Amino acid sequence: MEPKSKIAVVTGGSRGLGKDMVLSIAKKGFDVILTYNSQKEEALAVVAEIEQTGRKAAALQLNTAEVSNFDPFLEEVKTVLREKFDTDRFDFLINNAGIGITVPFAEGTEVQFDTLMNVNYKAVYFLSQKSLSIINDGGRIINISTGLARFVTPGFSIYSSMKAAVENLSKYMAKELGARQINVNVVAPGAIETDFNGGAVRDNAEMNKHISNVIALGRVGRPDDIGSVVAFLCTDDAKWINAQRIEVSGGQNL
16 A cells, blocks of 8 residues: 655645745645635635645645634644545644734834734744644654844844744754654745735835845745745655754845
8 A cells, every 4th residue: 555645734835935835845745734814715726736736735724823723723634634634643844824024123013023923933832832742753843934033134123033033942842852853944035036025025126136136146036946945854855954044045145
């Protein structure tokens, strides 16, 4: 009997970087459960695209801003695993869902701080924690950070500090989950052309040119520059990579 495919759960997998992660993971021969917040039709289109390749996929709604959503969400995951994938566990958790707010340090509000903390940091901590009972030993957790945790661009003090917290958390996760042979790594994209943060990098030609000038490879990133790296970290080729921050930025702000 053919062995079951490994399964990835990707938050925020209906568009942007998450969509390319999902498609890249499927190309590696893995099945996927992706989450969406509000764009159900987009998510179902991604599922259909994956299924055309022969892999299995499912989409579930999840608002990562509220930790109280995680227990019922994981019950849904268990049901989907049982009914669609004929198993009770998954292998890879990719904490990709995130939001950005650009605001000068002197003007940041508590509401903005809490909004970004809940989605970009608290959700990573508690969704990972609550998933431990249904993620396989030998699995992988991949947390998405940002190049802004290394270099500074004014306006991102809240966003980047939450991502820096995720990077430090990831090392603790790797250390404490090592007994279960679960690898935990961080992928930190540089500036990418997506609709993230209002599509600023993609749609603002002046900003695009400015950023391209500080990237060694001379262009801003595309979603397919990131998804393939996340997919690689799910493979056996990456089995000895652990507790690492991998920046995928083309050499930005060197």
